[in-house]
Amino acid sequence: MLPAKELVDNFSNKKLTKLDYHINVEDFQKEAKNILPKMAYDYYASGSNDQITLKENESYFDRIKLTPRSLVDVSRVSTKINILGHQLNTPILVAPWAMQKMASKEGECDTVRACKSVGTIMTLSSLATCSVEEVAEASGNGCSPGWFQLYVFKDRKISENLVRRVEKAGYTALVLTVDTPFLGKRLADFRNGFKLPEGLALKNFIDLPLSGIDGGLNKYMATMIDSSLTWKDIDWLRSITKLPILVKGVMCPRDAELACTHKVDGIIVSNHGARQLDTSPSTIEVLPYIAQVVKGRVPVILDGGIRRGTDVIKALALGANAVMIGRPTIWGLSVGGTEGVIKVLNILNDELKLAMAFIGTNSIHDINSNVIWSKPQTSKL
Ligand SMILES: Cc1cc2nc3c(=O)[nH]c(=O)nc-3n(C[C@H](O)[C@H](O)[C@H](O)COP(=O)(O)O)c2cc1C
Numbered sequence: 001m002l003p004a005k006e007l008v009d010n011f012s013n014k015k016l017t018k019l020d021y022h023i024n025v026e027d028f029q030k031e032a033k034n035i036l037p038k039m040a041y042d043y044y045a046s047g048s049n050d051q052i053t054l055k056e057n058e059s060y061f062d063r064i065k066l067t068p069r070s071l072v073d074v075s076r077v078s079t080k081i082n083i084l085g086h087q088l089n090t091p092i093l094v095a096p097w098a099m100q101k102m103a104s105k106e107g108e109c110d111t112v113r114a115c116k117s118v119g120t121i122m123t124l125s126s127l128a129t130c131s132v133e134e135v136a137e138a139s140g141n142g143c144s145p146g147w148f149q150l151y152v153f154k155d156r157k158i159s160e161n162l163v164r165r166v167e168k169a170g171y172t173a174l175v176l177t178v179d180t181p182f183l184g185k186r187l188a189d190f191r192n193g194f195k196l197p198e199g200l201a202l203k204n205f206i207d208l209p210l211s212g213i214d215g216g217l218n219k220y221m222a223t224m225i226d227s228s229l230t231w232k233d234i235d236w237l238r239s240i241t242k243l244p245i246l247v248k249g250v251m252c253p254r255d256a257e258l259a260c261t262h263k264v265d266g267i268i269v270s271n272h273g274a275r276q277l278d279t280s281p282s283t284i285e286v287l288p289y290i291a292q293v294v295k296g297r298v299p300v301i302l303d304g305g306i307r308r309g310t311d312v313i314k315a316l317a318l319g320a321n322a323v324m325i326g327r328p329t330i331w332g333l334s335v336g337g338t339e340g341v342i343k344v345l346n347i348l349n350d351e352l353k354l355a356m357a358f359i360g361t362n363s364i365h366d367i368n369s370n371v372i373w374s375k376p377q378t379s380k381l
């Protein structure tokens with residue numbers, strides 16, 4: 001990927017670095033595949049079983065077309081949004097993903113620095129290789145470190161303690177993952193005999209017999225995570241915290257209605273990056289049906305398969321208030337640590353801005369279903 005000779009930028013005379021040669025998400029993925037150990041790359045990249053949903057999450061976006069518009073003043077395109085009281089520079093948030101120290105030396109701490117720099121939200125996984133407190137410290141004095149993703153353990157006391165630590169450290173919302181009663185079957189992890197590399201641990205549980213995964217990922221989840229969780233447990237979570245609660249992993253309109261009934265503060269349409277139920281639909285396919293049920297009562301966020309700025313527009317047009325990205329940040333972190341994640345977020349946001357100009361929109365609020373191409377009915381032009 002790097003040219004043999006050191007180059008300088010013609011305009012700024014600035015020396016070009018390795019990251020300058022990565023100009024889209026795919027470049028980062030290719031480089032990450034080259035540099036990561038196979039066991040880590042496979043864990044990060046895989047979907048479950050035959051990976052049918054994994055392909056669909058990306059390819060369904062390509063089937064949706066956008067309508068270019070002409071001669072609209074788009075000299076002031078802005079990607080700023082407000083979500084749950086947060087003023088952000090971009091509608092692209094960072095999804096929770098586990099065990100980030102396999103990708104960079106400081107793992108989740110590197111990612112939170114990138115999110116602060118770009119002006120977006122990081123969601124820290126329960127199963128992180130940096131602790132809640134370390135990530136809060138890395139995010140900067142007095143800064144909100146972001147949102148916290150919660151897996152509910154069979155021993156509720158463990159989850160309750162974790163929630164107390166999250167509140168104390170200044171996180172501003174809980175993201176309750178509801179699609180993981182058990183872990184999906186990712187074939188490569190079985191074949192590779194996945195384990196955490198020497199010296200890494202699940203840092204939020206360092207004092208408990210929960211910080212290692214020697215028996216494998218699936219056994220860990222089956223032994224530790226509470227698969228008896230139901231909608232009534234949203235009420236339990238509400239009873240132990242005042243933090244806003246978003247549910248992540250909603251794929252069915254009926255569940256979206258139940259989420260609203262249980263007064264959640266936000267819904268994340270997600271199939272866990274196609275790592276749970278294979279042959280479930282892509283997230284962008286189900287989004288309009290969920291938005292139709294939610295009717296603006298709470299913010300709707302979509303994740304899964306977002307790899308281009310145009311994908312972000314399509315999600316916003318079909319009813320999302322914001323999106324999250326998982327793997328693009330994994331590849332950014334693997335290639336360039338904090339700077340790599342910043343670069344990936346900027347690439348996607350720049351692509352978003354450019355496409356917004358082409359469809360004739362200046363603000364995120366202007367994006368609605370009219371920007372999606374459909375055969376015009378001549379009488380309605
Ligand atoms: C390697 C990896 C680890 C993940 N770990 C978690 C996790 O700990 N908790 C969680 O709720 N979701 C987890 N997810 C799912 C992501 O939050 C997100 O839903 C998904 O990555 C979005 O799809 P994308 O990777 O195509 O952007 C993980 C995803 C990946 C790829």
Ligand SMILES: CCCCCCC(=O)C(=O)O
Binds near residue numbers: 183
């Ligand atoms: C502790 C091992 C399980 C990690 C699971 C994290 C996750 O959600 C994933 O998709 O992977």
